[in-house]
Amino acid sequence: MKGINHKISGLVLIAALLCTATSAEEGAGVGEKELLRISTTTSLYDTLLLDEIEDIFEDMYNVDVRTVSGGTGIAIERAVRGEADLILVHDVVRERKFIDDGYGISRTCFAYNYFIIVGPQDDPAGIVGMEPSEAMRTIMAQGMENPDQVKFVSRGDDSGTHAREKILWDRAGIDYAEVTTSNLWYREAGQGMGPTLRMTSEMEAYTLCDTSTFAAYRSDLDLVPLIEEGDVLLNVYAAIPVSPAVHPAVNCEMAAKFVDLLVSEEGQDLIAEYGTDTIGRPLFKAARGNCDLIGCDGDECVTPLPEDLCILVAA
Amino acid sequence: MDEIGAGFVRAIELILNLDPAVVEITVRSLLIALASTTIAAAIAVPIGGLIHFHNFWGKRAAINVIQTLYSLPTVTVGLLVFLLLSRSGPLGGFGLLFTPAGMVIGQTILIVPIMTGLTIAALSGIADQVRDSAVSLGASKYQAIFTIMGEARAAMMAAVLLGFGRALSEVGVAMMIGGNIRGYTRVLTTAIALETSRGDIEFSMALGIILVSISLIVNLLVNRVQGRWWA
Numbered sequence: 001m002k003g004i005n006h007k008i009s010g011l012v013l014i015a016a017l018l019c020t021a022t023s024a025e026e027g028a029g030v031g032e033k034e035l036l037r038i039s040t041t042t043s044l045y046d047t048l049l050l051d052e053i054e055d056i057f058e059d060m061y062n063v064d065v066r067t068v069s070g071g072t073g074i075a076i077e078r079a080v081r082g083e084a085d086l087i088l089v090h091d092v093v094r095e096r097k098f099i100d101d102g103y104g105i106s107r108t109c110f111a112y113n114y115f116i117i118v119g120p121q122d123d124p125a126g127i128v129g130m131e132p133s134e135a136m137r138t139i140m141a142q143g144m145e146n147p148d149q150v151k152f153v154s155r156g157d158d159s160g161t162h163a164r165e166k167i168l169w170d171r172a173g174i175d176y177a178e179v180t181t182s183n184l185w186y187r188e189a190g191q192g193m194g195p196t197l198r199m200t201s202e203m204e205a206y207t208l209c210d211t212s213t214f215a216a217y218r219s220d221l222d223l224v225p226l227i228e229e230g231d232v233l234l235n236v237y238a239a240i241p242v243s244p245a246v247h248p249a250v251n252c253e254m255a256a257k258f259v260d261l262l263v264s265e266e267g268q269d270l271i272a273e274y275g276t277d278t279i280g281r282p283l284f285k286a287a288r289g290n291c292d293l294i295g296c297d298g299d300e301c302v303t304p305l306p307e308d309l310c311i312l313v314a315a
Numbered sequence: 316m317d318e319i320g321a322g323f324v325r326a327i328e329l330i331l332n333l334d335p336a337v338v339e340i341t342v343r344s345l346l347i348a349l350a351s352t353t354i355a356a357a358i359a360v361p362i363g364g365l366i367h368f369h370n371f372w373g374k375r376a377a378i379n380v381i382q383t384l385y386s387l388p389t390v391t392v393g394l395l396v397f398l399l400l401s402r403s404g405p406l407g408g409f410g411l412l413f414t415p416a417g418m419v420i421g422q423t424i425l426i427v428p429i430m431t432g433l434t435i436a437a438l439s440g441i442a443d444q445v446r447d448s449a450v451s452l453g454a455s456k457y458q459a460i461f462t463i464m465g466e467a468r469a470a471m472m473a474a475v476l477l478g479f480g481r482a483l484s485e486v487g488v489a490m491m492i493g494g495n496i497r498g499y500t501r502v503l504t505t506a507i508a509l510e511t512s513r514g515d516i517e518f519s520m521a522l523g524i525i526l527v528s529i530s531l532i533v534n535l536l537v538n539r540v541q542g543r544w545w546a
Contacts, residue, residue: 070512077514156497158513180497187413188497190509199494202402202412222402 034063036254039076039084041160042192043113044237045069047216047283049274050088056270057261063254069192071159079103079240082247086255090210090237091160104240105252105313106305109296110262111237111271111284115164117227118197118214119206125150127206132230133172139206140174143185151205155196156188164235165208171232197221210235212283215275236287236294241305244314252310263287263302318516325517326524334521341525344502347415348483351422355482356475359427363434363474368460378435384428389487396421396492413494418502421488426478433477437470438463472540480533484526 036057044050045067054065068078072089079087080103087104089095098104117127117135125142127135142150155162169176179186187205189196193213200207201221214225227233239262241255261267268286275283287294291301306312329337366377398404400412400420411417441463449459464471486504493500495509503526510519 074512074514081514157509184499187499190495190497190501190505195494199413199496203410204402 032062034061034251034254036063036065036086036251036258037084038065038067038086038088038258039074039078040067040069040088041072041075041090041237042069042194043090043161043210043213044088046192046194047212047275049212049271049284052274053261053267053270056266057258060261061254061257065258071155071157071162071192073158073160073162076103079242082242082249085242085251086258087240087242088237089160089240090235091163092236092238093163094160095238095240098240103243103246105243105309106240107296107300108239108259108263108303108305109236109287109291109294109301110239110259110267111287112290112294113211113235113284114228115161115208115210115233115235116214116225117206118200118209118221118223119226120204120222121224123226124204125206128226130227132168132227132232135227136168136172137174140172140179140182140185144183147183147185151185151187151203153196153200153203153205153207154186154188155193155208156190157192159193160235161193161208161210164232168208168232197223212275215279215281215283218279234294236296237284238296238300241310244310248314252313256305256310260304263304268302322516322520326521329517329521330524337518337521337525339498340501340503340506340522343415343500344483344504344526345529347418347489347502348422348479350419351426351482352475352479354419355423355426355430355478358423359430359474359478360434360471362427363431363438363471364460364464366431367435367438378432381428381432381435385432387425387428389425389485390491391487392421392425393487393491396424396488400492412492413496413500415493415500418489418493418500421492422482422485425485425488426481429481430474430478433474434471437467437474440470441466469540469542473537476533476537476540480530483529483533 038050040050046069050067054067057063058065068084069075070078072091072094075084075087075089076094076098078084079098087098095104095107099107117132119125119127125139127138130138139150139152143152154165166176169179180188187199187203189199191199193209194217196207197209197214197217198221201223204222206226239259241252241259242250244250244252262271268288271284272286272288273282275281287296287302291297294301366374396417397412399406400409400417401407402412411420445466446459446463449462454462484504486508489495489500489502489505490508493502493505495501495505501509503522507519507522507526510522
């Protein structure tokens with residue numbers, strides 16, 4: 001009896017599997033949905049801004065947007081391997097290299113915010129009000145002396161934020177290799193901004209963070225912004241479609257349309273207002289009207305891409 | 316295909332040259348898993364013994380629960396321990412979150428059920444005649460228990476080794492409680508997760524090869540203590 005039951009349930013299971021398989025195929029067949037693969041930095045993803053833009057984009061076109069998030073380094077690496085059609089990142093040095101190496105076709109700035117140094121309310125290293133460079137020097141000096149009280153959590157994942165942190169150490173006149181090997185006051189998380197913030201809060205440590213992710217997570221954290229001033233803290237987000245000349249299979253057309261949405265009136269409005277209804281103030285600043293401030297020249301800033309760009313590049 | 320082949324060669328080189336980063340992460344993984352296994356064994360073997368040697372109401376149900384917990388998802392243990400150790404949690408004052416000690420706590424909770432269950436199974440595998448003959452030869456209750464535990468030691472050793480294997484290869488607790496901090500809580504599994512997404516495939520493969528090799532050795536040991544080398 002038992003044996004028969006097993007056989008029956010096995011058959012039911014197989015039948016169920018077959019049904020799912022066929023219905024999935026049917027789904028794909030209807031209208032030939034296109035696919036757009038976006039490889040994004042964690043801040044746009046963790047703040048859920050991208051989800052919102054994706055929904056609008058999917059309503060505009062018959063397209064399925066799939067987003068994977070990682071630090072800028074990871075996001076670019078995926079695109080280099082041809083696993084993405086579009087990257088949304090924030091590290092101008094590596095963006096230029098990505099384009100110069102032929103992987104990206106054009107850079108479009110669409111949003112910006114600032115980096116801040118956040119830490120515990122009681123500020124054990126006493127950095128509040130300092131210049132960024134001085135703050136970094138102070139955190140290191142105090143951390144070496146008293147690693148139980150003063151800690152710094154680094155992204156440690158080659159992200160744009162990690163790259164900026166290295167620049168800050170450099171500006172402070174400190175060799176980065178010296179920082180990573182100095183002591184346990186410096187912890188490399190190797191994770192995205194959200195997890196790194198949680199870790200920083202748990203450890204009562206300091207970290208470098210973008211204002212948008214911090215605002216989105218702030219209510220769950222025992223951290224306050226301590227350093228918010230300084231040109232070196234400006235953080236610009238750019239979109240770069242992956243070149244069909246290097247990876248012929250990429251969906252360059254859809255990537256370009258997505259960039260156009262980002263820089264459109266509607267897209268820029270959304271970016272400028274996003275967060276007002278949930279946390280009471282905007283999370284990002286739109287690039288529109290601020291091109292000089294954020295250092296993006298003419299056609300890099302909030303300009304739709306030329307219509308035949310993908311065809312030209314592929315040829 | 317090229318990438319896999321080249322990565323494999325580079326990975327072997329990293330291992331043979333005793334790359335400091337590879338060695339450091341491997342040693343840390345082994346130490347943390349060893350600590351978890353030792354503590355878990357100290358908990359699981361006595362509990363397994365107590366359950367086996369006593370008849371009580373709900374015994375069968377207790378064993379069922381333990382067996383269900385064999386496949387306890389590592390992320391649920393991670394979540395539970397995170398809530399306990401987090402600064403706002405009941406044990407927050409100890410500052411154990413994102414430390415190796417926190418990882419040991421998590422892995423211990425993870426592997427106690429499987430080690431307890433397998434201990435019970437090991438003891439059940441010893442025929443009742445052993446107990447009967449021990450008692451008939453004048454053994455007290457406790458002497459009889461020690462006789463049976465002695466007979467079951469191979470199977471119990473296997474239980475401990477399996478627990479070690481699970482602790483070493485899990486990633487949920489290590490990531491959620493350890494936090495993958497370089498030089499502090501970064502272990503084989505979390506390093507593989509990070510380096511793969513970062514694109515350092517060779518390094519990941521080297522760590523992966525080490526992880527599989529250790530699992531193989533553990534398995535061979537399990538078979539060895541059970542007296543069947545190549546079975």
